[in-house]
Amino acid sequence: MADLPVHHPSVMEAMGEAVVGTSSFLLSNSAALQQALLLVVVTFIICLAVRLRPRRSRRTAMTKLKQQHGCAATAAVAPLPPGPAPWPVVGSVPEMMVKKPAFRWIHLMMKEMGTDIACVHLGPVHVVVITCPRIAREVLKKQDANFTSRPLTFASRTFSGGYRSAVLSPLGDQWQKMRRVLTSEIICPSRHKWLHDKRSDEADNLTRYVYNLAAAGNSSSIVDVRHVARHYCGNVIRRLVFNRRYFGKPRPDGGPGLLEVQHVDAVFASLGLLYAFCISDYLPWLLGLDLDGHEKAVKEANATVNRLHDTVIDERWRQWKSGERQEPEDFLDVLITLKDDGGNPLLTIEEVKAQLQEIMFAAMDNPSNAVEWTLAEMMNQPETMKKAVEEIDRVLGRDRLVQESDIPQLNYVKACIREAFRLHPVAPFNVPHVALADTTIAGYRVPKGSHVLLSRTGLGRNPRVWDEPLRFRSERHMVAAEGTDVSLTENELRFISFSTGRRGCIAATLGTAMSVMLLGRLLQGFTWTKPASVASIDLSESTHDTFLAKPLVLHAHPRLPMHLYPTPTAT
Numbered sequence: 338m339a340d341l342p343v344h345h346p347s348v349m350e351a352m353g354e355a356v357v358g359t360s361s362f363l364l365s366n367s368a369a370l371q372q373a374l375l376l377v378v379v380t381f382i383i384c385l386a387v388r389l390r391p392r393r394s395r396r397t398a399m400t401k402l403k404q405q406h407g408c409a410a411t412a413a414v415a416p417l418p419p420g421p422a423p424w425p426v427v428g429s430v431p432e433m434m435v436k437k438p439a440f441r442w443i444h445l446m447m448k449e450m451g452t453d454i455a456c457v458h459l460g461p462v463h464v465v466v467i468t469c470p471r472i473a474r475e476v477l478k479k480q481d482a483n484f485t486s487r488p489l490t491f492a493s494r495t496f497s498g499g500y501r502s503a504v505l506s507p508l509g510d511q512w513q514k515m516r517r518v519l520t521s522e523i524i525c526p527s528r529h530k531w532l533h534d535k536r537s538d539e540a541d542n543l544t545r546y547v548y549n550l551a552a553a554g555n556s557s558s559i560v561d562v563r564h565v566a567r568h569y570c571g572n573v574i575r576r577l578v579f580n581r582r583y584f585g586k587p588r589p590d591g592g593p594g595l596l597e598v599q600h601v602d603a604v605f606a607s608l609g610l611l612y613a614f615c616i617s618d619y620l621p622w623l624l625g626l627d628l629d630g631h632e633k634a635v636k637e638a639n640a641t642v643n644r645l646h647d648t649v650i651d652e653r654w655r656q657w658k659s660g661e662r663q664e665p666e667d668f669l670d671v672l673i674t675l676k677d678d679g680g681n682p683l684l685t686i687e688e689v690k691a692q693l694q695e696i697m698f699a700a701m702d703n704p705s706n707a708v709e710w711t712l713a714e715m716m717n718q719p720e721t722m723k724k725a726v727e728e729i730d731r732v733l734g735r736d737r738l739v740q741e742s743d744i745p746q747l748n749y750v751k752a753c754i755r756e757a758f759r760l761h762p763v764a765p766f767n768v769p770h771v772a773l774a775d776t777t778i779a780g781y782r783v784p785k786g787s788h789v790l791l792s793r794t795g796l797g798r799n800p801r802v803w804d805e806p807l808r809f810r811s812e813r814h815m816v817a818a819e820g821t822d823v824s825l826t827e828n829e830l831r832f833i834s835f836s837t838g839r840r841g842c843i844a845a846t847l848g849t850a851m852s853v854m855l856l857g858r859l860l861q862g863f864t865w866t867k868p869a870s871v872a873s874i875d876l877s878e879s880t881h882d883t884f885l886a887k888p889l890v891l892h893a894h895p896r897l898p899m900h901l902y903p904t905p906t907a908t
Contacts, residue, residue, distance in 0.1 A: 428458030460619035468795025498691035762793035
């Protein structure tokens with residue numbers, strides 16, 4: 338039974354609101370004109386739907402169900418979670434278009450309604466948003482098996498090569514196949530150990546690169562922390578996947594070249610476009626019109642990534658086929674050399690390309706975002722930075738650099754990163770889960786096909802869970818018992834660092850290593866100060882995402898003996 342709104346404005350009122358809501362867009366650019374045109378189309382559909390819709394009250398419909406099915410109808414007619422009253426046919430798509438970005442509109446709506454679970458109708462899709470850990474655990478622990486699929490969207494289909502990879506693919510044979518490949522061959526303890534030296538090389542390169550930026554010791558020692566953090570993550574994952582830091586000619590200072598900048602920018606652009614509330618994902622009859630520019634942006638980002646990846650993958654595929662290569666050196670070699678039970682290649686080249694692109698996406702943003710936010714908060718809380726640096730010096734001394742083997746002892750450093758994951762998550766929501774069957778969550782009906790989103794910002798900033806939720810306070814994560822390891826994972830879903838459940842992140846070990854090594858090397862190797870003209874760091878969040886509104890820019894001054902800043906290797 339469809340849930341109908343209690344009240345809608347008249348047709349003329351609706352058209353008037355649409356015009357008012359889009360008048361500012363009409364004056365801006367052609368993209369805004371396209372959106373305005375879509376609003377007109379949507380409004381026309383609403384007019385027809387309202388006029389032609391049979392008039393039946395919710396109470397009448399429920400009474401009829403009870404007469405037909407008796408008491409058993411109670412569960413079947415459990416209410417949907419609260420949310421904005423949907424228009425017929427299009428749901429809340431008009432509001433989603435006007436009140437951008439959609440994630441801020443949804444969170445504001447939930448705050449105003451005072452609810453930890455909400456349902457937003459977008460076309461025929463029920464989008465269920467959750468900000469309470471208890472309800473989140475009900476989804477990903479108690480009913481995990483019912484939420485193991487993914488939405489079908491233009492971006493996820495494009496980036497996964499037609500759903501050939503693991504994370505973005507819906508439930509099915511292909512997902513099971515690629516998931517087995519990842520867990521048994523890629524993200525497993527033996528493989529993590531096998532690639533340790535490559536990660537260590539990139540930590541050394543990070544230290545040397547920042548040293549080169551800081552070596553001038555004057556105004557030119559300014560360091561763009563976002564640039565450094567993102568390219569460290571890009572270097573690490575390129576070494577693991579392709580056994581190379583550079584697509585083009587190596588730079589003597591260890592910094593990125595033009596191709597590496599293009600690569601990282603395209604990956605971050607792609608991540609921002611995944612599950613980004615694209616209109617045609619909810620109204621598929623609009624696919625191809627690209628009225629919000631989403632499809633063009635997805636194609637451009639994907640083309641850049643493919644252009645850089647395919648050159649390496651195609652050549653490597655040829656080398657293995659011709660017998661030029663004999664020993665695997667990286668993830669690419671591992672995937673190419675996998676065999677099925679008959680001794681034939683397990684994966685096609687298209688599957689290899691799709692899965693490696695997904696690995697790039699999964700490893701680049703979370704560590705870099707957390708470390709940038711952590712340093713930004715530390716600059717405004719010097720005592721927090723002091724405690725972290727003192728812990729590093731106490732554990733290591735000042736005659737060697739942080740290594741992955743030190744991570745278990747750097748509990749306060751990890752607590753700082755946990756707090757960044759909590760307060761400043763890399764994205765507003767986790768990757769959506771799709772309900773495979775009708776169910777009930779927290780007493781509310783969640784229909785089959787619903788897209789369930791766990792709110793990273795809502796969970797981590799929930800005032801019923803966290804004291805002073807908007808304050809950065811690392812001590813809240815320190816375990817009382819001495820010697821107990823602080824973990825970056827959060828199994829109780831009080832916030833999301835690495836997702837859990839059957840669709841959870843299987844690379845938490847790699848993510849932890851990258852995050853702690855990045856922050857540890859930056860804190861150990863350098864003293865960080867604000868530019869002279871800056872009294873305090875502006876911690877404003879970007880309007881369009883959850884990153885810092887402005888990249889963090891600081892002065893870096895070497896604090897260790899010069900011989901500890903290693904010479905980078907050209908790879």
